[in-house]
Amino acid sequence: MRALAAWGVLIVLSAMLFGLLEWADLPAAMLIGTMVAGIVVGVRGGKISVSPLAFGAAQSMVGCLIAASLTPAILPVFMAEWHLFVLSILATVAASSALGWMISRWKVLPGTVGVWGSAPGAATAMVLMAGAFGADQRLVAFMQYLRVIMVSVGAALVARLWVDTGDVALPDPVWFPPLDPHGFGLTLGVAVAGTVIGWIVRLPSPHFLGPLVLGSIAHLAFGLELQIPHWLMMLSFAVVGWAIGLQFRSETLRHAARALPQVVLSILALMVFCGAIAFVLAHEMGIDPLTAYLATSPGGMDTVAIIAAATHSVDVSFVMTMQALRFVFVLVMGPSIARAVARLVKT
Template sequence: MRETPAIFSPEALRRRASLTARPAAVQWAVIIIISAVFVGALEALRLPAALLLGPMGAAIVTAANGMTLRMPRPAFLCAQGVIGVMIARSFSPSIGGAILARWPLFVMTVLAVIALSGLLGWLLARWRVLPGSAAVWGSSPGAATAMTLMAGAYGADARLVAFMQFLRVVFVTLAASLVARLFAVATGAPRPSLDWFPALSWPSFIATLALAGLGAWAGRASRIPAGTLLLPLTLGAVLHGVGAMQFDLPPWLLALSYAVVGWQIGLGFTPAILAHASRAFPKVAASILAQILLCGALAFLLTRFAGVDALTAYLATSPGGADSVAIIAASARVDMPFVMALQTFRLILVILISPGLCRFIVRHIARSGGEA
């Protein structure tokens, strides 16, 4: 007889029932306190995604213990709009120039990373580690938050995608930090202090909020998949690229947006989803390590045949988020424009290619008799 998992034991069920009965205000107070503790711990470990991972982890803990909170839809839409504008802010004319100057190298490298990631997603789906669409989206080498939001909009299980994406954030960040230290190029300088409440340029701040809010609303009304993220991102990238708009995104606003997205994702983790994720962990972790090694092999090819220095090549091809790579690259003697140009170009292509690639792989698995 199979042993009953601990999360389904009578004691666990009674504890979740008692938590569910508590007022919503008490439940929100609990999740905010736990989020603050988690963020503090992750910041102490210098994980760049702490402001999102902390709230998401807190939401998972509370959801697994029976809390029934749900994120208000307007808050979630606005948070997606802010994140879209934040990504758009990184699209500068200098990055576009760097891409155009070496576009054959960029195209081949990025397509190779996407192809390798798609292959790993196909294998995870083929071996029934995860459902097909979740496996492919979870393996996509793009920004973790953007991929999770897009996956949900395209019908994949955003919780399983988030599990894969943010587990990779942790693995890749640790690996990249270790590689930087092995190359002995890290400066060792302390992290600069962050001004959470800087003086605002009110016209720019109000325009930024308007673009994020109205863009997200228009994206939802348009029924474009992931439009609440993609429409503010696209409009913001165009406006910022031509110099028509400067964004003012204070750290407190970004932190709040990350927290809202983290809570939205984490609150969807039911005990059944957690049980499935725990069973899939070894194979998912192995696929992430394989992805890191394969991208490391691409970095070696860049070093060998394109004359790019080793650490620059490794960080440029690293399958983590551009934010974490930028923080690591800033403390090392690398070609920063090359790193950020390749990371940004990959993000653009992944956003454009991932929906079609996911549908293609899922259809292929279904035709060959696998489970999609």
């Protein structure tokens, strides 16, 4: 397959899959759609790849996006019931780490893929950082995005069975909003400066972590607003999806297919474990059961936010505080935990 034809097939197939996933209301439609399109083209012999410069720029935008999504509003809710949040988050991370250890120990997937792929949140961040620590990004992405889909669908089904959530959905995004010169300029500056600082201090995945750290400081400590327009966010997701998907080859796909039953079981086990935590919170602490379930749902934060907002009985602040704190914990501690579990796998 010639390069020009391969790029044409990739773009058309990506657009079709994105439209289909958006129509089905599945989370991370652009990221998953472009990754699947990349897998198809890569496995079918398309000899194309995303340039390192484009992949690095896309990672820096994802870092800025995550930094902009963090908010100090969770602090008062956390302080009121900090022990519930801490215990729930630690229990979830411990369970996911144990599942990752078993997947790696039993060689369901090669190397430390199981450890990185089992992290209960921050899917894109875990995929980007896994490559910097020597894990196979393709298979980590396979595990992470399968979990995102299963958890999101599970949360939607539980909420639908519990109460009628109606037809509430997020408003249609504005693809080309007016650009704020200060916010957009700050975003570009954070992306470039963060990447440079990341390289200087030798951060793993400097394109991603450098802008994330610098953007978080600018946003949380100094109250500066980053602007990432929707078109740039979607383009960045597309580049990340293509960069990962185009690396797939037939043998990688066979690995993923062979491991699919075990990976699905591990995700279901984590969902059941988190459901048990929700049961304890509801039974022992008097928290609304649906609030507890959505708060402890291991990932799918965007979908959980929509469901929580659509259900009047749910304590949205509790749900989003739990989700955001676990996201930040996994983001900050994920690499250290993954390395520690990986060492246990090798012993």
